Amino acid sequence: MVLTAFPSADTARFRAKGPRQLDEISARYGLTPEITTAIRLISQVLPFRVNDYVLENLIDWGDVPADPMFQLMFPQGGMLGPEDERRLAKVAGDRAGTRELVNRIRARLNPHPSGQKQLNVPRLHGSDIAGVQHKYRETVLYFPGQGQSCHAYCTYCFRWAQFVGDADLRFAAARPDELIEYLHCHPDVTDVLVTGGDPMVMSTERLASHLMPLLAVESVQTIRIGTKSPAYWPHRFVTDNDADDVLRLFESVVRSGRHLAVMAHFSHPRELRTDLARAAVSRIRSTGAVVYCQAPMIARVNDDAATWAQLWRAELAAGAVPYYLFVERDTGPHEYFKVPLAKAVRLFQEAYRQLPGLARTVRGPVMSATPGKVIIDGVETTPRGRFFQLRMLQARDPSLAGRPFRALYSPSAAWLTDLQLDLTAPQDIAAAVLGRPSPVRASA
Numbered sequence: 001m002v003l004t005a006f007p008s009a010d011t012a013r014f015r016a017k018g019p020r021q022l023d024e025i026s027a028r029y030g031l032t033p034e035i036t037t038a039i040r041l042i043s044q045v046l047p048f049r050v051n052d053y054v055l056e057n058l059i060d061w062g063d064v065p066a067d068p069m070f071q072l073m074f075p076q077g078g079m080l081g082p083e084d085e086r087r088l089a090k091v092a093g094d095r096a097g098t099r100e101l102v103n104r105i106r107a108r109l110n111p112h113p114s115g116q117k118q119l120n121v122p123r124l125h126g127s128d129i130a131g132v133q134h135k136y137r138e139t140v141l142y143f144p145g146q147g148q149s150c151h152a153y154c155t156y157c158f159r160w161a162q163f164v165g166d167a168d169l170r171f172a173a174a175r176p177d178e179l180i181e182y183l184h185c186h187p188d189v190t191d192v193l194v195t196g197g198d199p200m201v202m203s204t205e206r207l208a209s210h211l212m213p214l215l216a217v218e219s220v221q222t223i224r225i226g227t228k229s230p231a232y233w234p235h236r237f238v239t240d241n242d243a244d245d246v247l248r249l250f251e252s253v254v255r256s257g258r259h260l261a262v263m264a265h266f267s268h269p270r271e272l273r274t275d276l277a278r279a280a281v282s283r284i285r286s287t288g289a290v291v292y293c294q295a296p297m298i299a300r301v302n303d304d305a306a307t308w309a310q311l312w313r314a315e316l317a318a319g320a321v322p323y324y325l326f327v328e329r330d331t332g333p334h335e336y337f338k339v340p341l342a343k344a345v346r347l348f349q350e351a352y353r354q355l356p357g358l359a360r361t362v363r364g365p366v367m368s369a370t371p372g373k374v375i376i377d378g379v380e381t382t383p384r385g386r387f388f389q390l391r392m393l394q395a396r397d398p399s400l401a402g403r404p405f406r407a408l409y410s411p412s413a414a415w416l417t418d419l420q421l422d423l424t425a426p427q428d429i430a431a432a433v434l435g436r437p438s439p440v441r442a443s444a
């Protein structure tokens, strides 16, 4: 392992900043009273967290509020809609009234999209397993309880419900014991995605207590770690006290013969422009892990082709693999951030055409929806009209994976449920897409 030395000036300690530090942030960066008030209002409903690294390195304060990184991390007026924002302002000062209204608004924001709570929770000895989801035959998602926060929060986060302090909305497992027992009973599961939140908020010791038991399960071949820490707190791999230990932990996983995939979330090329972020990726790669990159296309943040082409080129230059461009999920402030599918596929293709072959590993736009991952391959015009060409990239029902189908073209549709399937769509795909999925709800 090559340990790159890094200047001591960058040995910052992580300190989360949220609504309580908003006045300090406003004063330091000159936010207007209107913007500050809007952040305070909306962050009662949606989680808000930043840190000094993102504040100092990722936001262009001369371009606020339009700056894409400011939009990415700071709750904004308009995210909840005028009616809810007016009501929230009206109950200001009434704690019980605010709490009740906040809960009502959250419940309407589809906190668990794609049937996560009803369809994906596996069972062991007749009971649901906490902190585990099993949607696709080969892959389970594991949510370590101590990893259910992030170094900063994205305003578009589809897991926002994990961060709002409501136990009913949260997936989390204190220990991996039940997961391990479940995996022993289900040798079809070859991949475990450790996710959150962000597992990299945990100390190395804690992370090891969740990862190492997985190495005792022979059928597990790939361990994926979903993280945005190379973008939001790259110190985690470079200058944190246990940064070297985490690299040694990764090396142990790789030495066990497993594929270690770090699923890095980069939303904008600016996140890869700092020396620290590139050093983080380089150090992760030095362990034998492979860094795959993914993010959704979000209005106001990255909904233009040049941004994606720059991002994918920067990922490739850092030795990482451009992997997925997702469609923003139908949860949280979806109305504020959504990009119509017609626009998303046009921008994806425009960006893709600008890439060298090695960066064309990226796929998209992809909707991670209830029946599975649906990719929009393009738009075709036929004598019968215009259609979206769609394909099940991954499916809850494995027999659907890889199969194409079509939906009527719509300039405004922004999610699978907005689409009308063409009559030629195979019956089993139509049944899955129209809401009769066959759940993977295995029990042991």
Ligand code: SF4
Pocket: 149, 150, 152, 153, 154, 156, 157, 158, 159, 160, 196, 197, 198, 227, 228, 265
């Ligand atoms: S890093 Fe991921 S889990 Fe954390 S807030 Fe952003 S999108 Fe959500």
